[in-house]
Amino acid sequence: MSSRVLPQFDLLEPRNVADVIALLSQHENQVSVLAGGTDLLVWAYIEKNKTPYVLSLSAIEGLDHLDYVAGEGLRIGAKVKVAQLLKHPDVAKHYPALYQAAENFATPQIRNMATVMGNVLRASPAGDCSCAILALGAKVVLQGPAGQRLVDIDDFWVSYGVTERQPDELAVELRIDDTSSSTCSAFQRLTRVHEDLSKLNVAVRLEMDQDTCKQARIAMGCVGPTPLRLKKTERLLTGAKISAELLQQVAAAAREEVTPIDDQRSTAEYRRQVSGVILKRVIEQAVAKS
């Protein structure tokens, strides 16, 4: 149940990352970090997430960089908004899956406020950007009292709502793996209405050699407690020529590999059945555009 009144908290407004780390260490487990606020403030109103401190990143210089460097990949600062992805030509060019996820993400108003990092840190299985990022391959840069460490996105989500980030760490950057001219990727999702949280989302990254898939990464959301890599299904694609028959096998394998549940947005039965359909379609979409 929501409230019309914002809960009581102290607002912390550090001016640099070092001060953020110090405050996070000082008030361990008592701080919510505010960047876009599209999740945090809603959760505060509905009493699910009340911490005595809210630490805003708004006064910090930097953390808003969005840079693509060939040979290295895409770097997304912690304060980069989802809408910024849509304005960066290299995102559309090199990371179609991420671009398409951002394009379908929530509403224009929310895209203008929500950060890409926030979507990853929320550790929701329904996160659209999270799904694309998992398929593309990435590292999360965490900065703590002892310096920086990089966590692979495959290891970042521990369980629903829980990540590898420690209470005294700030997630400062996302590093998306580089792509090449043989890389193709795509994202699709199913929702109840156009502007909605996904009831199923899928992203793929394929390394292609003509019609043959050399390597595949498949990420699927809303079919487990966190966004899932479908590694068994990926193996069917690796080294295989993309054909209608193969895609049927891939679809069947996906249905076996997912572990969906019933919730307000859909049913386990439905999600299992359409997981294969959407995966087949997203592969076709990725290959068609490569």
Place this chain on the structure above:
Amino acid sequence: MNAKTYVGQSVPKLDAREKATGQAIYAADLNLPGMLYGKIVRCRDFAHAKVLKLDLSEAAQVPGVVKVLGPKDVTQKRYNSGVLDLMVSEGLGEVLGDIEDQHIFTDYVRHQGDAICGIIAESEEIAEIAAQKVKVFYEALPVYLTAEDSSRPDAIQFDERKPGNRAFQLPEQMFPGNAYGWGDVDAEMAKADMVFEETFTLPKVKQCQMETHSYVAMYDQTGRLNCWTSTQMPKCVQPKLARLFDLPISRVNLVSTTIGGGFGVRLGMICEPETCAMAMAVPGRPVKVQLTREEDWLASESRHPGKYWIKLGVKMDGTPVALDARFMASTGAYFTHASGVPFTTGSWLTGMYKYGAVRYKGEAYFTNQAPSGAFRGYGNPQTNFALEQIVDRACNALNIDPVEWRKKWHKGTGDDGWCIGVPFSSCALDECLDRGAKAIGWNEKRAKYANQTGVKRRGVGVSVMNHTSGAMPMLLEHTTCTVKMNEDGSVVLMISCSDMGQGSHTVLKQIAADALGMPMDEIHILNNMDASGFDIGSHASRTTYVGGGAVIKACEDVKRQLIERASIRLGVDKEDLEFKERQVVARSDASKKLSVKEICHSGVYNFTNPANGETNGVPGQIQGYASHFPSHNSPPFGACFAEVEVDTETGEVKVLELVIAHDIGRAINPMAVEGQLEGGAHQALGMILTEETCYNDAGLCRNNSFTDYKMLGPVDMPRITTILVEQPDPIAPMGIKSVGEAGPVNPVGATANAISHALGIMFTEAPITPERVLKALNQ
């Protein structure tokens, strides 16, 4: 009179600019000196429970709390937040069995969100903090979520006056066999060549008006109870509050604030009783109560869900020999509209086709869901879902074109209307069907989509409906209007009809401007409940029809007085006088004329010449008045056509196009009529595709917010073509018929039938979600 200049024109809505720019003042925007804030503490964790102990002591001690009120601290009178009792005769109310069963604060929780107590504090924050310190100890009771559950013999009885938890059935005294209809259904059904029988499940859908419920109330030092509210029936809520708090009506100042959408949710009272009770406890200080969006689902009414059983018997040539139907509605925790909706649901059914015999049974049962009540269409979308699908099933089996069948068997002019005994005054449904079918390409698409095999399959469907313009003779149809002529000839139009956003005030002004032959911008509408006379509110698609009728009559009264005075001043017979361009002119001698402005001015500024004792005109300010009771309900008909595309791999349904042809009689404001049809279609598509209020086994609402209660957004809406069929009704003022309530009705059946056409599967449960479609395709 002048040639009409406003009626028939798409005049922009009067309130559009201030609403679009955020300037409109809603109740939530009010900020009065010394204002306090009220918080209604609701039961969150139980849907059925007894309050064993209520401990307000800790809440009362929170600094800034002014007062805490438990059930015993407010009036013990029970009430019915609906207002049917004020719109039907006392005798009829008794026969229908309407009861008052609501308390301001209760110790017997009948649904999640029932109000337990109230907190009054210096700020909204303090009131919320104190609310969290209220301690309530409950004894949980078994929860009944459907009529089937609560009607079981061992179920706890909600109200001793309603055994078996049956809040309503059609009363035997009026409807022998507790059924509405005609003929011997059993005998006729036996003659049928084919019989089609099905039980349909209707969802609990919410109005989702944009404005959340907000109120301010103040018991002032003159002993008046002031209540600012956006109710859609102020002149019914005013006497309801007067009765609840033992005050004469003259001591209840009901202030109508801007209404941010109604759709029936504001039909009667919602939290006016709680807000006023709090204000009575702190005389002299205004108390503001604002609900959250989540509370809207818990504290206000929805459309009636339920099971709709229907059985249609036909001859091989399509003749509908008999129809048998029963709607078992869940009325939720309290009575409110338990009689009204199950009755009218059958009216639309019996009003539609020329069955050989028909028998409709309408019942309502208490459950532990939030109360059901009025929602635009009032039972008609439910009937549309069941009736129009069973008709199509019969047409398919008999290989008869659904449009042709409807043209042959729909009721028309002179046939018994939705109220048996009151014949339809006109019917343009054939033209609606013909023009609609042409616009969507019915014949071509029907044939083209007959045998599809691909992943994506298309279908087209049709549905028809009948509705009403005001609910005469079932309801007290009465609206008063006063037209005050200012001394400069400009006008103040005093009327109690609400404008919920449908544009009724714009339309009433258009009517008045033409009736008086003057510009709209010299007319002001005064919606003041002290100044204006009686009206039963904006509902039942009555405001333009009945309110417009009152405006015309009041304007005629003004013109009569103007002519009388001109006759005296000019020395010309009244019969020889006519209106021309805001002047009264003698037909026989055009030089003999007086301007309306002159007559009005001299009536107010009336001086006696001391020299000769003569006055400069006839004294007295002119006011026209009408207390209008319409003689009929000029029902509109309509035909809707839908084209859909279904993804057979995901079960997703995309509505590609709707064509809505509506029998409007005459459109006063075509743009407003189109807006009503398009907005209604949005609600209908929500009901058929995505919208449903869900509860868990404990009776707690699972989706009381827009996070999980999904209305269609702009991108989800199809292309909509509206066709206004104008065949003026012979009885209606200006030939007009209604549109507002008709909007959400037949896109329901048309979409369902289109899906059925695409897949060859009839869906008996709404909403038709991808999950349900895929499940059906798998079977």
